Structure formats: C-alpha cells, structure tokens
Amino acid sequence: MSEIEMKELEAIFDQKIANDEKIEPKDWMPEKYRKTHIRQISQHAHSEIVGMLPEGNWITRAPSLRRKVALLAKVQDEAGHGLYLYSACETLGVTREELYEQLHSGEAKYSSIFNYPTVTWADMGAIGWLVDGAAIINQVPLTATSFGPYARAMVRVCKEESFHQRQGFEIMMTLASGTQEQKDMAQDALNRWWWPSLMMLGPTDAESVHTEQSMKWKLKRKTNDELRQQFIDQTVPQAELIGLTIPDPNLKWNEETKRYDFGALDWDEFWQVVKGHGPCNKARMDARKNAWSKGEWVRDAAMAYAEKQELKLETA
Amino acid sequence: MKNWPLWEVFVRSKNGLEHRHCGSLHASDATMALENARDVYTRRMEGVSIWVVPSKEITASNPDDSAELFDPAKDKAYRHPTFYELPEELKHM
Numbered sequence: 293m294s295e296i297e298m299k300e301l302e303a304i305f306d307q308k309i310a311n312d313e314k315i316e317p318k319d320w321m322p323e324k325y326r327k328t329h330i331r332q333i334s335q336h337a338h339s340e341i342v343g344m345l346p347e348g349n350w351i352t353r354a355p356s357l358r359r360k361v362a363l364l365a366k367v368q369d370e371a372g373h374g375l376y377l378y379s380a381c382e383t384l385g386v387t388r389e390e391l392y393e394q395l396h397s398g399e400a401k402y403s404s405i406f407n408y409p410t411v412t413w414a415d416m417g418a419i420g421w422l423v424d425g426a427a428i429i430n431q432v433p434l435t436a437t438s439f440g441p442y443a444r445a446m447v448r449v450c451k452e453e454s455f456h457q458r459q460g461f462e463i464m465m466t467l468a469s470g471t472q473e474q475k476d477m478a479q480d481a482l483n484r485w486w487w488p489s490l491m492m493l494g495p496t497d498a499e500s501v502h503t504e505q506s507m508k509w510k511l512k513r514k515t516n517d518e519l520r521q522q523f524i525d526q527t528v529p530q531a532e533l534i535g536l537t538i539p540d541p542n543l544k545w546n547e548e549t550k551r552y553d554f555g556a557l558d559w560d561e562f563w564q565v566v567k568g569h570g571p572c573n574k575a576r577m578d579a580r581k582n583a584w585s586k587g588e589w590v591r592d593a594a595m596a597y598a599e600k601q602e603l604k605l606e607t608a
Numbered sequence: 609m610k611n612w613p614l615w616e617v618f619v620r621s622k623n624g625l626e627h628r629h630c631g632s633l634h635a636s637d638a639t640m641a642l643e644n645a646r647d648v649y650t651r652r653m654e655g656v657s658i659w660v661v662p663s664k665e666i667t668a669s670n671p672d673d674s675a676e677l678f679d680p681a682k683d684k685a686y687r688h689p690t691f692y693e694l695p696e697e698l699k700h701m
C-alpha cells in the first residue's frame with residue numbers, strides 16, 4: 293500500500309470515529325490503533341483478574357453469611373469482567389496465552405492499587421466504596437468508546453459495578469456506626485485507601501502521555517485530573533454522611549469553583565508501586581503465575597479428554 | 609500442550625426472543641463451553657437458553673467486500689412501502 297493510500301484510509305477511519313461509528317474487529321484500522329487497544333484492553337483485563345486477589349483474601353473470613361455471599365459474588369463478577377475484556381482483546385488478533393505471558397513477564401501492567409495489602413475486614417468496605425467507585429468513574433465513558441467489542445464489554449461491566457460499590461459502602465457504614473473499635477477500623481481503612489484510590493485515576497494531565505490520541509479514539513472523554521476531581525466531589529459528602537474523615541488536611545470546599553480543593557498527591561509513591569516496589573507486587577504476580585503453571589495439568593487433561601471423546605465420535 | 613479453543617456464545621434472554629451473540633470464551637469441549645458460558649454470561653438471569661459454537665466454524669463476510677455485498681440494496685427504494693404513492697384518503701394500508 294502506498295503512503296497516499298494509507299493516509300486516505302486513515303482519514304476515512306478518523307472520520308468514522310468522529311461520526312460516532314464503531315470500529316469492528318475485521319475492519320481496517322491503523323496499526324497504532326490496534327496496538328493501543330490491545331495494550332489498554334489487556335491491561336484492563338489484567339486489573340480485573342489481579343483485582344480478585346486482595347478481596348479473595350477475606351472471603352473465608354467474612355463476618356456473616358450475608359457478607360460472604362456478597363463478597364463472593366463481587367469477586368466472581370471481577371473474574372467475569374476479566375473474561376469479557378480478554379475476549380474483546382482477542383478479537384484484535386492476540387491470543388489469550390500471549391496476554392497471560394505479557395502479564396506474567398511484567399511486560400503488561402495492571403492497576404497498581406491492587407498491590408496494596410488488605411489487612412482488616414474494613415478494607416473490603418473501602419475497596420468496594422473507593423476502588424470500585426473510582427473504577428466506575430473511569431469505566432462509564434468507555435461504554436461509548438470507538439472499538440465495538442470493548443464498548444460492549446464495558447456496558448456489561450458497568451451494569452455490574454454499582455452493586456460492588458454499594459456493598460462496600462454498606463460495610464463501611466455498618467462499621468462506622470458500630471463500636472469505637474469498629475469505627476476506628478473503618479477510619480483506618482479509609483486512611484490507607486484514600487490516596488491510592490485518587491491515584492487510580494491516572495497521572496496528572498501534565499504527565500499523561502497518551503491523552504490527546506486517546507481522546508480522539510474515545511478511549512478517554514475527560515482528563516485524569518477532571519475524573520479525579522469528579523471522584524473527590526462525589527465521595528467527600530459520602531464520607532461525611534457516615535461520620536468518617538477524609539485523610540487530607542488540605543481538603544476544603546471552594547465556594548467559587550463549587551468543587552473541593554485538595555492536597556498534593558505523593559506521585560513518587562505511585563511510580564514506585566507502578567515500577568514494582570509496592571507492598572504486594574511480588575505476592576500478586578506469584579499468585580497469578582502459580583495459578584497458571586500449577587493449573588497446566590488440568591488444562592492438558594481436559595484437552596486430552598476432549599480429543600478422546602472426539603475420536604470416539606468419529607470411529608462410532 | 610494444546611490450548612483450549614475459542615467458542616462464541618449466544619444467549620436467548622427470554623422465550624420469544626432470538627439468541628444473541630454476547631461474547632466468547634475458551635473451553636476444552638462443548639460441555640465445558642456451555643458451563644463456562646452459564647457462569648460468565650448469565651450470572652443475573654440474563655438467559656433461558658445458551659448456544660455455543662466453535663469460533664473456527666464461523667464464516668464471516670469480509671469488510672472489504674461490504675460495498676459489493678450490501679450496496680446493491682441501496683438503490684432499491686421500491687422494496688420499501690414509502691416508495692408507493694397512494695391517495696391521501698386511503699388510510700390503513
């Protein structure tokens with residue numbers, strides 16, 4: 293293909309997206325679009341899968357049957373989200389095994405929030421309320437993204453997320469109205485999860501490398517800083533409602549902008565965790581790699597059984 | 609060893625409606641594909657019936673042939689009821 297032809301195809305492609313038409317897997321697309329989407333969708337999928345680990349930690353120790361079935365269902369949903377996203381990603385011509393390999397080798401990233409430990413039951417509340425809350429803010433605009441399979445997966449995901457946030461908030465609310473010890477536990481969880489949740493919405497706009505291209509392809513509608521502000525504005529009143537304090541001495545309502553002003557984020561910590569030096573990076577990766585390698589004989593046995601059955605059918 | 613093949617999943621959300629494509633998954637055989645489809649795509653009563661089809665068995669039209677395949681229908685307005693001019697007085701036709 294000549295360069296001029298390529299430019300023409302790209303112009304038609306850009307116009308399609310600008311007109312809110314969807315791109316489907318077999319349509320022509322620029323190589324950069326394919327690569328960017330494989331990267332973003334797979335990292336999203338990895339985050340859902342790794343995201344099961346911190347909460348899985350508490351399923352057996354949930355304080356009541358009601359809490360246990362809810363947490364179990366929530367974690368099962370995250371597995372589902374990972375699977376919707378992996379299959380959307382595979383439509384771009386990458387295999388599931390390649391995607392796992394990228395995760396296990398550290399080539400692909402996942403949301404760094406999942407590298408923090410879950411040390412008390414209140415962490416289940418804080419994660420549902422804050423981490424899923426921030427995820428919803430990130431994900432809702434993606435239901436209108438340009439790549440059809442990604443947009444459709446996100447519609448399913450978003451439908452399921454709101455229960456996640458509510459069950460988390462209910463846990464926090466219950467603890468916050470309990471004994472002093474329970475209230476302290478809730479406050480401690482909020483203290484630990486607040487800043488990492490704000491960082492989940494991505495680096496500040498000044499440091500974000502992909503924003504312009506991502507806006508064009510509708511992988512993004514608002515900038516990271518806008519999303520962060522939205523998250524803070526919606527979450528602060530929720531904390532007040534249940535009598536918990538946001539751990540930011542500089543947090544203040546701004547009458548002029550009608551938004552909250554807030555303190556500086558510790559981006560050094562963020563980049564440390566992204567680079568693999570968070571409290572649980574190694575534990576998370578070990579868990580994923582072990583699950584894959586120790587499950588190999590099961591995958592092989594299932595395949596061998598399927599082939600045997602097939603053969604029986606053919607010779608019968 | 610060999611990787612589990614890919615299956616396309618179609619779900620009928622309730623009787624009276626058609627099965628609709630809702631995604632894909634990996635499974636070693638059809639039975640496992642059905643079970644996995646139940647867990648992945650119908651956790652909230654989204655379906656009353658599931659089809660699974662090996663992805664490799666699907667023949668899809670190529671978007672490059674779209675013009676050839678679908679454009680001929682564009683200039684056949686006479687296939688639509690609005691093409692026909694009828695007297696104003698005529699109702700319910």
Ligand SMILES: [Fe+2]
Pocket residue numbers: 340369370373449453
């Ligand atoms: Fe999720």
Ligand SMILES: [Fe+2]
Pocket residue numbers: 370424427453456
């Ligand atoms: Fe969630």
